Amino acid sequence: MDPIVILQAGVASGTVLLFATIGEILCERSGVLNLGVEGMMLIGAMSAFSIALATGNPWLGVIAAILAGGLLSQVHAVIAIQFQADQVVSGLALTFLGVGLSLVFGEGLSKAGAVALLPAFSIPVLSLIPVLGPIFFTNQCVLVYVGYFSVPIVWYFINRTRPGLHLRAIGEFPAAADALGINVARLRHFYVFVGGMLAGLAGATISLAVSPGWFSEMTTSGQGWIAIGLVIFAQWDPLRAAFGSYAFGALRRLILDIQGPAQLLGVRNPFFYNPYWGFFLQMLPYAFTIVVLVLGSRGAVGKRLGAPAALGTPYVRGQRGI
Amino acid sequence: MTTAGTRPASRHKGLPFSIRLEPRLDQPKWLGPAVSAGAVLFAFGLGAIVLLLVGGNPLRAYGYMIRASFGSLGVLSDTITKATPLILVGLACAVAFRMKLWNIGAEGQFFAGAFAASAVVLTPLLPAETSPWLMIPAMALAGILGGAVWGFVPGLLKARLNVNEVISTLMMNYIAVAWNNFFIFAVWTEGGFQMSHMFPRTAWLPKLADFADRLPELRGLTTHLGLVFGLVAAVIVWWVLYRSKWGFEIRLIGDNPRAARYAGLNIVRNTVLVMMLSGGLAGLAGMSEIAGVVHRLQGAISPGYGFTGIIIAWLAKLNPLVVVPVSVLFGALILAGREIQPSGISKTIQGIVLVSLIASDLLMRYRIRIVRRGAEA
Numbered sequence: 001m002d003p004i005v006i007l008q009a010g011v012a013s014g015t016v017l018l019f020a021t022i023g024e025i026l027c028e029r030s031g032v033l034n035l036g037v038e039g040m041m042l043i044g045a046m047s048a049f050s051i052a053l054a055t056g057n058p059w060l061g062v063i064a065a066i067l068a069g070g071l072l073s074q075v076h077a078v079i080a081i082q083f084q085a086d087q088v089v090s091g092l093a094l095t096f097l098g099v100g101l102s103l104v105f106g107e108g109l110s111k112a113g114a115v116a117l118l119p120a121f122s123i124p125v126l127s128l129i130p131v132l133g134p135i136f137f138t139n140q141c142v143l144v145y146v147g148y149f150s151v152p153i154v155w156y157f158i159n160r161t162r163p164g165l166h167l168r169a170i171g172e173f174p175a176a177a178d179a180l181g182i183n184v185a186r187l188r189h190f191y192v193f194v195g196g197m198l199a200g201l202a203g204a205t206i207s208l209a210v211s212p213g214w215f216s217e218m219t220t221s222g223q224g225w226i227a228i229g230l231v232i233f234a235q236w237d238p239l240r241a242a243f244g245s246y247a248f249g250a251l252r253r254l255i256l257d258i259q260g261p262a263q264l265l266g267v268r269n270p271f272f273y274n275p276y277w278g279f280f281l282q283m284l285p286y287a288f289t290i291v292v293l294v295l296g297s298r299g300a301v302g303k304r305l306g307a308p309a310a311l312g313t314p315y316v317r318g319q320r321g322i
Numbered sequence: 323m324t325t326a327g328t329r330p331a332s333r334h335k336g337l338p339f340s341i342r343l344e345p346r347l348d349q350p351k352w353l354g355p356a357v358s359a360g361a362v363l364f365a366f367g368l369g370a371i372v373l374l375l376v377g378g379n380p381l382r383a384y385g386y387m388i389r390a391s392f393g394s395l396g397v398l399s400d401t402i403t404k405a406t407p408l409i410l411v412g413l414a415c416a417v418a419f420r421m422k423l424w425n426i427g428a429e430g431q432f433f434a435g436a437f438a439a440s441a442v443v444l445t446p447l448l449p450a451e452t453s454p455w456l457m458i459p460a461m462a463l464a465g466i467l468g469g470a471v472w473g474f475v476p477g478l479l480k481a482r483l484n485v486n487e488v489i490s491t492l493m494m495n496y497i498a499v500a501w502n503n504f505f506i507f508a509v510w511t512e513g514g515f516q517m518s519h520m521f522p523r524t525a526w527l528p529k530l531a532d533f534a535d536r537l538p539e540l541r542g543l544t545t546h547l548g549l550v551f552g553l554v555a556a557v558i559v560w561w562v563l564y565r566s567k568w569g570f571e572i573r574l575i576g577d578n579p580r581a582a583r584y585a586g587l588n589i590v591r592n593t594v595l596v597m598m599l600s601g602g603l604a605g606l607a608g609m610s611e612i613a614g615v616v617h618r619l620q621g622a623i624s625p626g627y628g629f630t631g632i633i634i635a636w637l638a639k640l641n642p643l644v645v646v647p648v649s650v651l652f653g654a655l656i657l658a659g660r661e662i663q664p665s666g667i668s669k670t671i672q673g674i675v676l677v678s679l680i681a682s683d684l685l686m687r688y689r690i691r692i693v694r695r696g697a698e699a
Contacts, residue, residue, distance in 0.1 A: 035488060039673075075677060083684040088424050088488065090680050092632060097673030103666020104376055222496050229489045276508035282500045286493040293485045 006253050007135045014249020015147040016041075016205045020227035021234065021241040022154050023198025027073075029158060029236055030191035031171040031310040035091025036076050037199050038224025039098020040069040042217070044203025046106040049115060049214045058118045062143075062204045069200020070193045072098050077192040081185050084314035095224070099217060109214040118142055118209050141209040143201070151242040158238070167191065171308035174315040184315050199224065222286065229289040233296035236308065244292065251288060255281045343688040353686060358637060361682035362651075365675040372670055383662055390661065391654030399530065399543040403615060405646075405653030406545075407432070407624075409552035410607035411631030412638065412645040413559045414469075418600040420563060420640050421576040425597060427476060427491025428604040429628025430498035431469035435605025436612045437502050438468025440518060440619035443525045444510050450522035457524045462551070462609055469605015470598040472498060477597025481590040487597075495628070499621075506619055517620035527614035548610030553646065555603060560642040572596060604628060625656055626669065633676045 020037050027034050044065035052061030072094065079090045118141050126137040136148070158164040166187060169177035174184045206219055213219075226248060234240035258264070259271045259278050271277050370380030391401045411428045418425035439461040442448055448457055472494055479485035503516075510518035530543035563569040571592055575582040583589060607627065616623055630652050638644035652672070659668025 079677065079681050083681055084687075085680040085683050089632075089636060089676070092426065093673060093676035093680060095673075096629065096633070096669065097677055100666050100670030100673040101372070104372060104664045104670050107376070107664035107666065222492070225489055225492045229486075229493070232486060232489070274508070276504055279500045279504035279507070283497045286496040286500075289493045290479070290485070290490050293489055294479065294483055297484050297486075 004131070004134050006257055007250055008138065008140075010250025010253040011136060011246055012140060012144050012249065013210050013252050014246035015141075015144045016202045016210055016223060017227050017230060017245035017248050018147045018151070018242055019143075019198045019202035019205060020224060021230045021245055022150060022238055023195040023202070024227055024231045025234065025236050025238060025241060026154065026158075026167070026191050026198070027195030028231060028311055029167050029171045029308055030188045031174060031308055031313070031315070032077070032080055032188050032192050033087045033091060033312040034073065034076050034080075034094070034192060034195055035088060035228060036073065036094025036098060036224075037195075037227050038220055038222065039095035039102075040072050040196050040199035041098075041203040041206070041220045041224045041227075042102040043072050043098045044069040044200030045207035045219045046102040046109065046203070046214060047200070048204035049112075049207040049212075050106065050109055052115045052208055053109070053112050056116055058116050058208050061115075061208055062118070062201065065200040065204035065207075066197045067200070069203065070197040072101075073192050073196020073199070074189070076196075077189045080314065081188050081192070084316060087312045087314075103216055106214050106216065110216060112214070115208070115212065117212055120209075141205075143205050143209055147242075151238050155238045168308070170315075171310055174310050175317075178315070178317060188315075199227075202227070226285060226289050229293050229296075232307075233292040235296065235306070248285060248288070251285055255284055339692050339694050342691040342693055343684075344691055346687060346689050349686060354639065357682045357685050358639070358679065361678040362637070362675055364682075365671060365678040368674045368678070369667070369671040372674075373667065376664055378663070378667075383667075387654070387658035387662065390658040395539075396542055397657070399545045401650060401654045401657050402549060403544045403546065403653075404657045405649040406548040406552050406614065407607040407611045407627050408630055408634055408649035408652055408656075409549075409646055410555060410610065411604050411627050412634035412649050413552075413555055413642055414600040414603035414607070415631045415635035416638060416640045416642055416645055417559055417563065417572070417603070418596055419576075419635055421572045421592065421596050422579075423477075423480070423593060423596055423600070424488045425473065425476075425491050425600045426488050426632065427472065427494045427628070428600070428607075428631045429624060429626065430491070430495035431472040431601040431604035432608040432611075432624055432628050433495075433498040433502050434472035434601070435465035435469040435608030436619065436623055437498075437505065437608075438605065439465040439609035439612050440510075440521075443521050444518055444619065450524060452524055454524045454526075454528075458527065458547075458613065461525060461613055462606060465605045465609025465612075466602040467605070469608065470602040472605065473597040473599075473601020474594060477594040477601075480597070481593035502619070503621060506621060510619060512618075518618045521613070521617045525613055526617055527610065529614065544615070546610075546614035548607075548614040551606060551610055552649075555606070556642045556646050559603070563642060568592075604631070625660075630656065630672060633672055633679075636676060636679055 020041055024034065024037055047068040048061035048065035051064035052058045075097065076090050076094045079085045080087045120139050120141045122139050123137040127133040158167060166177065166182050170182060170184045170187050178184050203220065207214060230241060230244045230248065233244050258281065259275060261269055262272050263269060271281065366384065370384070373380040373383055390397055392398055411432060414428045414431065415425060442461045442464045448460055476487050476490040476494060479490055480487045506516050506518060512519040527547040529546035530540045534541040563572060571582070571587050574585070575587060575589055575592055579589065611623055612619060634645055634648045634652055638648045655668050655671060662668065
């Protein structure tokens with residue numbers, strides 16, 4: 001129950017949510033709602049684990065996961081962008097498809113042995129900083145550090161660059177973007193693909209770093225859905241997404257650790273003496289997601305912030321509406 | 323292909339023809355069923371490719387699945403038993419989707435209903451000697467209530483605070499499973515196993531096999547009273563949606579919420595009520611499965627019925643009466659899919675079915691024309 005250890009592990013576990021959330025932010029900023037994150041994460045986790053197992057090289061696993069997530073996302077992209085179908089149902093279908101395919105191709109993987117994991121290391125000087133050093137820069141997986149970089153880069157990209165401006169334009173007012181000569185359909189395809197790749201990477205982060213292995217549907221256990229909730233909480237902002245992801249990661253870790261000690265804050269730990277109370281702890285991340293959604297939607301109303309205006313609406317040139 | 327109107331959709335220089343999408347002005351009556359059937363067949367075709375990829379024999383697998391689900395009276399009865407909860411969750415999804423409320427939580431509401439129905443027997447609210455005439459209605463009522471409570475929470479959050487119901491209902495699924503697990507592990511465990519003790523006979527839904535002493539042909543048939551619940555519910559939900567004033571409100575809000583608001587409809591109240599109706603139907607499915615098949619509360623009571631319900635509702639085009647035959651199809655898929663290796667194949671086919679279905683919607687709205695290059699101009 002060392003808070004430093006919990007936060008350190010929480011950052012690692014939050015990196016999973018971070019990748020998935022940032023991917024979904026990019027996708028939704030372009031105006032496409034993709035509810036298939038859970039499916040893309042799961043297929044990423046399965047691909048990463050099976051390729052790393054087959055080749056002995058975890059990096060090939062990561063690449064496979066990114067490609068698998070990106071490929072799967074294109075099913076949704078074609079249906080949502082080209083076929084102009086309902087994006088809620090299409091995203092759900094994508095999750096079903098991803099879960100099903102992962103179970104089929106991951107058959108037997110849960111009994112497979114250990115796999116070469118991604119390297120973990122400490123950052124020389126930064127790890128000496130009191131409190132922050134041990135939490136963020138000591139003995140973390142390489143993908144955790146990638147996560148640190150991705151947040152400011154994506155923020156800068158969305159808010160300060162020309163392609164980022166185009167991204168926001170096709171999500172807020174695609175007709176205007178189209179009039180300026182931006183290819184709405186092609187860009188949306190691209191960002192759905194990026195979202196899929198990041199979801200796949202999130203899956204690889206689970207199966208090759210945070211909780212190595214393949215546990216069929218329990219590998220992701222709803223984290224894809226939590227990521228979609230975090231996007232709303234984050235109000236489509238990568239910085240808030242980072243905060244939310246790491247907080248959820250720490251919560252997941254706390255739930256595991258709180259059942260360990262016999263004494264908790266000087267009193268008998270009920271979760272230690274009656275382990276079944278742990279089921280109520282297990283509900284917490286999901287209950288918190290609902291709380292976070294409430295906070296997110298209230299905040300959005302107060303500050304007049306909200307979803308990209310064209311989120312979930314297909315763009316058809318020459319038709320009324322956005 | 324995003325272009326509407328008569329613009330050429332593909333401009334591949336090398337092709338001697340171009341593909342055009344023309345919006346359909348009217349849809350012939352046969353088109354909807356034909357496109358849906360085509361999409362399902364297409365999905366099974368893709369499923370065959372997946373089977374080939376993992377080294378299976380699709381023809382043998384599909385042949386086996388048909389025999390294992392429709393091959394004899396006994397397995398047909400098993401198929402219908404599997405279809406029974408699917409009818410109810412399919413209705414649950416159809417009624418919510420009709421108002422464009424994305425209740426993805428039928429799975430959790432199913433568990434909540436199963437829990438509440440079991441609580442009547444296990445707490446015990448009613449002693450084991452209670453007449454089935456009282457016990458079964460009490461359990462059904464409890465199941466409906468349990469599911470309705472589980473639907474009420476996301477419904478209220480959606481109506482009052484505009485909380486996205488897709489995520490909240492999904493999160494409620496995980497909470498319901500953990501809640502159930504607590505009770506089967508800690509409270510109602512039987513001898514350390516993760517299940518409650520067997521319900522008394524008075525809490526069992528009568529099944530066809532119970533009447534085998536009078537009609538020997540019924541021996542071994544598992545179809546139970548839950549089927550009647552499902553059929554009656556289908557008729558009631560159909561009547562509510564298409565013949566009642568409330569149903570008109572639901573459909574109006576679903577089709578055009580702005581018009582509904584101008585017309586003075588109470589969207590907040592309707593959102594909560596529809597979520598409760600949807601949850602109640604899914605909860606009744608949980609009760610029917612517990613009292614008709616499993617006869618005890620345990621962890622593995624659903625192979626994802628709640629999620630299959632979404633696909634069923636969509637394939638039935640949200641028509642409550644069509645939900646019934648579609649459920650039988652998926653009941654067969656789940657029943658036979660259990661014995662097909664690898665184990666995820668039935669889930670994969672379900673996913674492909676939904677993907678093909680929504681993709682095929684394009685054919686409902688557009689006519690695809692292949693036009694010769696020369697003929698364009």
